Amino acid sequence: xxxxxxxxxxxxxxxxxxxxxxxxxxxxxxxxxxxxxxxxxxxxxxxxxxxxxxxxxxxxxxxxxxxxxxxxxxxxxxxxxxxxxxxxxxxxxxxxxxxxxxxxxxxxxxxxxxxxxxxxxxxxxxxxxxxxxxxxxxxxxxxxxxxxxxxxxxxxxxxxxxxxxxxxxxxxxxxxxxxxxxxxxxxxxxxxxxxxxxxxxxxxxxxxxxxxxxxxxxxxxxxxxxxxxxxxxxxxxxxxxxxxxxxxxxxxxxxxxxxxxxxxxxxxxxxxxxxxxxxxxxxxxxxxxxxxxxxxxxxxxxxxxxxxxxxxxxxxxxxxxxxxxxxxxxxxxxxxxxxxxxxxxxxxxxxxxxxxxxx
Amino acid sequence: xxxxxxxxxxxxxxxxxxxxxxxxxxxxxxxxxxxxxxxxxxxxxxxxxxxxxxxxxxxxxxxxxxxxxxxxxxxxxxxxxxxxxxxxxxxxxxxxxxxxxxxxxxxxxxxxxxxxxxxxxxxxxxxxxxxxxxxxxxxxxxxxxxxxxxxxxxxxxxxxxxxxxxxxxxxxxxxxxxxxxxxxxxxxxxxxxxxxxxxxxxxxxxxxxxxxxxxxxxxxxxxxxxxxxxxxxxxxxxxxxxxxxxxxxxxxxxxxxxxxxxxxxxxxxxxxxxxxxxxxxxxxxxxxxx
Numbered sequence: 076x077x078x079x080x081x082x083x084x085x086x087x088x089x090x091x092x093x094x095x096x097x098x099x100x101x102x103x104x105x106x107x108x109x110x111x112x113x114x115x116x117x118x119x120x121x122x123x124x125x126x127x128x129x130x131x132x133x134x135x136x137x138x139x140x141x142x143x144x145x146x147x148x149x150x151x152x153x154x155x156x157x158x159x160x161x162x163x164x165x166x167x168x169x170x171x172x173x174x175x176x177x178x179x180x181x182x183x184x185x186x187x188x189x190x191x192x193x194x195x196x197x198x199x200x201x202x203x204x205x206x207x208x209x210x211x212x213x214x215x216x217x218x219x220x221x222x223x224x225x226x227x228x229x230x231x232x233x234x235x236x237x238x239x240x241x242x243x244x245x246x247x248x249x250x251x252x253x254x255x256x257x258x259x260x261x262x263x264x265x266x267x268x269x270x271x272x273x274x275x276x277x278x279x280x281x282x283x284x285x286x287x288x289x290x291x292x293x294x295x296x297x298x299x300x301x302x303x304x305x306x307x308x309x310x311x312x313x314x315x316x317x318x319x320x321x322x323x324x325x326x327x328x329x330x331x332x333x334x335x336x337x338x339x340x341x342x343x344x345x346x347x348x349x350x351x352x353x354x355x356x357x358x359x360x361x362x363x364x365x366x367x368x369x370x371x372x373x374x375x376x377x378x379x380x381x382x383x384x385x386x387x388x389x390x391x392x393x394x395x396x397x398x399x400x401x402x403x404x405x406x407x408x409x410x411x412x413x414x415x416x417x418x419x420x421x422x423x424x425x426x427x428x429x430x431x432x433x434x
Numbered sequence: 435x436x437x438x439x440x441x442x443x444x445x446x447x448x449x450x451x452x453x454x455x456x457x458x459x460x461x462x463x464x465x466x467x468x469x470x471x472x473x474x475x476x477x478x479x480x481x482x483x484x485x486x487x488x489x490x491x492x493x494x495x496x497x498x499x500x501x502x503x504x505x506x507x508x509x510x511x512x513x514x515x516x517x518x519x520x521x522x523x524x525x526x527x528x529x530x531x532x533x534x535x536x537x538x539x540x541x542x543x544x545x546x547x548x549x550x551x552x553x554x555x556x557x558x559x560x561x562x563x564x565x566x567x568x569x570x571x572x573x574x575x576x577x578x579x580x581x582x583x584x585x586x587x588x589x590x591x592x593x594x595x596x597x598x599x600x601x602x603x604x605x606x607x608x609x610x611x612x613x614x615x616x617x618x619x620x621x622x623x624x625x626x627x628x629x630x631x632x633x634x635x636x637x638x639x640x641x642x643x644x645x646x647x648x649x650x651x652x653x654x655x656x657x658x659x660x661x662x663x664x665x666x667x668x669x670x671x672x673x674x675x676x677x678x679x680x681x682x683x684x685x686x687x688x689x690x691x692x693x694x695x696x697x698x699x700x701x702x703x704x705x706x707x708x709x710x711x712x713x714x715x716x717x718x719x720x721x722x723x724x
Contacts, residue, residue, distance in 0.1 A: 151523055198704075202711055205465055205522060209662065210707045213700035220697040227693065333655075337530055344527065384542050391538025397531035401524055402516050 096269065113258065117251040125250040127363065132257035133319055134358035136264045138342040140311035142354035143268055146343055147277065148304035149284030150199050151208040155339040157215035158309045160331035161191050162316030164222045167235040167326035177240035181317055188313025189306045191218070196305030200298050203287075215336060223328045234327030237320060253322055260318060264311060268351055271307065280304055341393070345400050347407030356408040364396065365389045435566040441677075441684045443574045446581040449676035450636040451657035453588060453669060454629035460667040461605045461625040464514065464525045468533035469633050470654020472509070475536055476502040476634020477551070477641040477650060478544050484554040491555040498638060499631060506630025510623040518622070537651060548647040557642060573643035580639060584632055588669060601625060605667070656696075659703035665716020674714055678702065 087093050097103055117125055141155050162184040169175040169183055191214075198210040226232055239246045247253060271277050279300045282290035291297050320326045338361055346357025368389050404410055451473060458466045466472075480498040487494040513532060517525040552559055552573070561569045592598040603611040604621045612618050637650060660679045664671025683698040712718045 198707055202707060205526060206707060206711050208523070208526065209465075209658075210704060213659075213703045213707070216697050216700040217704070220693070224693060334534070337534065340527065341531075384545075387538045387541035387546075389538065391535050391542060394531045394533070394535025394538060398513065398528060398535065401528045401531060402513075405520070405524065 117254040122250055125254060127366065129250060129253050129257050129322065131359050131362045132254070132261045133315060133322065134339075134342065134362045135261045135355045136257075136315040136318070137312055137339055138346070138354040138358040139261075139264050139268050139351060140308045140315065141339050142343050142346075142349075142351060143271070143280075143311070144304050144308035145340075146349045146354070147272060147284065148280035148301065148308075150196075150301060150304055151204065152195065152211045152305075152308075153208050153333075153336050153340065154195055154211035154215035154218070155312055156331045156333065156335035157211075157218035158188055158191055158195070158312040159316030159319065159335070160222055160328065161187050161218050162313030163320035163326045163331070164225065165313065166317045166320045167237055168225065170237045171229070171231075171235055177242065177321065181314060184313045184317035185310040188310035188316075191313070192306035192309030193302060195309060196302045199301050199305065212333075212336075215333065219328050219331055222331070226328065234325050234329070236325055239324060240321050247321075257318065257322070260314075265351060265355075267311075272351075276300065276303065338393075341397050343407075344397065344405075345407050347409030348405075350407075350409040352412070353407050353409040356412070360408065361393075364393060368392050435564075435568040437684060437688060439564065439568040439570050441681050442578060443570065444684055445676045445680035446574075446578040447636060447640060447653070447676075448657040448660040448680055449673050450577070450581045450584060450639075451633055451654055452661035452664070452672040452676055453584065454633040454636075455658055455661035456664075456666060456669055456672045457588075457625050457629040457632070459661075461601055462514075462518070462622050463522060464517075464529070465522075465666070466529045466626075466629065467526060467655075467658075468509075468529040468536060469629070469658075470651035471533040471536040471540075472502075472506065472630045473633035473637035473654045474646075474648070474650040475505065475540060475637075476630065477637035477646050478540055479505075479634065480638045480641065481544065481549055481551045481554070481646065484551050491557055494555060495638060499635060502634030503627045503631045505634075506627035507623045509630070510626035514622070514626065515619060533651070537648060541648060546648060548645050549641075550645050551638075552642045552645075555642075559643065571643060573639055577636075577639040577643065580635060584635065585669065585673060588628075588632075592669070597621075597624060652696075656699045659699040659706075662703055662713055663706045665713025667717060668713065668715035671713055671715030 087098070092098060097106055116128065120128065137155065137159060141152065144150050144152055165184040165187045166180045169180045175183070195211055195214050199207050202210055226235070239248045241247070247256065272280075279290070279295045282293060282295055283297055283300055287297055316331075319330075323330075342357035342361045343354055344357070345360050346355070347353030369385060372385060372388065400407060406413075451469065454469050454473070455466060458464055458469075476498065479501045480495060483494040483497040483501070484491075487497065509532065513528065514525065517528050557573075559571050559573050561571050562575060563569055590598075592602055600611070600616045601621055601624065603614070604616055604618055608618055611621075633654070637654075640646075640650065640653065657676070660676040661672050662675070663678055664673065664675030679699045679702050682702050683695065686694050686698050706713065
């Protein structure tokens with residue numbers, strides 16, 4: 076994560092400061108305020124809002140995983156839903172066949188994700204851009220096919236029902252408990268991403284994204300780092316899928332259509348490519364968007380007339396928003412956020428000074 | 435024998451759809467992932483014109499074909515024109531978004547129910563017995579004939595037509611083509627129009643044969659491997675690719691597992707991407723960076 080300098084011109088003077096994630100007082104205050112908002116939230120919110128928050132947290136994990144791969148390592152993937160399906164089905168199959176507990180299924184899902192990551196990543200060694208996107212798309216269909224094959228062969232054609240996970244003998248069923256579990260999961264995913272990106276691996280990914288030939292000339296193992304990007308992203312995605320399966324208590328291929336892959340790609344575009352904050356903002360936006368549309372339609376006169384075509388309106392509006400972001404604001408929500416930030420930092424001036432500008 | 439006929443019909447469907455992918459890709463290097471939805475829109479346009487001109491089926495089809503040409507040109511003028519010069523991936527994602535938008539709009543306007551334009555046009559879709567004991571429905575036979583006609587027309591147009599030569603030039607080297615006074619925007623708009631037109635033709639004929647609902651867009655996506663196997667910038671390749679994909683699909687469904695239908699084209703696609711990413715007849719290009 077590239078740190079933008081503060082307007083105050085704060086400079087680090089030691090290695091400890093270099094390593095610190097939260098360094099300035101304003102950041103500490105902001106983090107404390109964020110925690111103060113997030114911690115009591117489940118005790119105040121309605122079950123519906125709590126469910127929304129949980130969905131956002133789940134989507135954030137998946138979006139962060141895809142952001143690592145596409146936004147930082149520059150490898151396009153349209154098979155994200157396939158990887159999440161793999162994680163969910165690992166949970167479903169292990170539960171049905173072996174009654175495996177959660178501390179076994181989650182690592183297994185991560186492992187399956189990592190293996191699939193190697194498979195998804197192998198084409199990237201030869202293919203780039205468009206062709207890579209197409210190959211991941213094809214692999215998505217393959218994974219989903221295997222899942223549906225399992226469903227029909229074993230007679231779970233409507234889906235696999237799984238019990239809630241038990242941690243220390245307590246079954247996790249309440250939305251409140253899920254909120255904290257998913258919150259911790261999302262926060263640790265974020266931490267993993269931040270730390271990976273400021274390590275040598277992250278810099279290697281950035282170099283590959285910028286120019287593969289130059290990266291190779293600099294002595295970076297391009298093939299190994301590409302595969303690593305796929306492996307890390309895929310195992311995170313598979314864990315997200317596994318958590319999704321536990322949260323819903325239900326696994327079915329229906330949930331992992333191509334549309335889900337597109338939604339995740341939309342999240343990182345709408346959020347803003349190459350920014351972890353963007354992944355979270357995008358996940359929030361895309362998850363809440365259908366509910367917002369529904370609320371707007373309800374508020375409009377003659378709501379009954381639209382009730383039947385709510386799905387269609389949602390679909391069309393989602394496509395329209397995606398187009399608007401691609402055409403009008405390719406930097407996404409983060410782009411808007413940065414512009415607002417710059418506006419206030421520079422006020423009363425309108426532009427950043429050109430001399431001494433970073434990057 | 436029936437198997438051979440089935441392969442032929444499916445190959446004709448895939449080939450007719452795939453030439454839309456090829457046209458747009460060859461001219462502007464953009465992969466149009468909304469092609470399936472555009473094709474579905476064409477079929478729904480036929481449903482619309484069918485209610486207007488219910489007595490003259492030829493008029494209805496001609497009107498729908500004309501409308502779909504206009505739709506294609508409009509898509510370029512109002513959307514894809516803004517994406518020229520952007521990253522190729524952004525353009526592709528725009529087409530994906532367009533596809534979602536179209537799918538929602540189609541359900542909103544025409545509902546999600548299965549429709550039968552053939553009934554409205556009072557076309558009797560009877561089966562024709564072929565020598566050898568095989569049968570083919572009238573619309574399927576029409577589809578094979580249309581595919582042959584469209585391919586003949588397109589190949590001749592690209593080879594001899596004034597605008598066809600311009601299209602090839604724009605595809606080969608846009609900068610030089612523009613320097614020679616070729617209006618690139620007009621060429622791109624034409625390519626989008628023709629691509630949508632051929633896709634819509636396929637959509638209409640499939641709808642006449644077996645009804646119409648939202649699953650049609652998936653057929654469009656399944657035809658994409660045919661285009662890629664043959665080489666994304668080669669029309670002849672699309673024909674060959676369609677035959678290969680359709681052959682593999684029909685034979686595997688028949689001998690192995692009907693559930694495979696959804697994945698066979700993509701399995702062929704993966705195999706092709708591993709062996710020869712640029713396809714059977716495609717030009718080997720410097721693949722684009724993200």
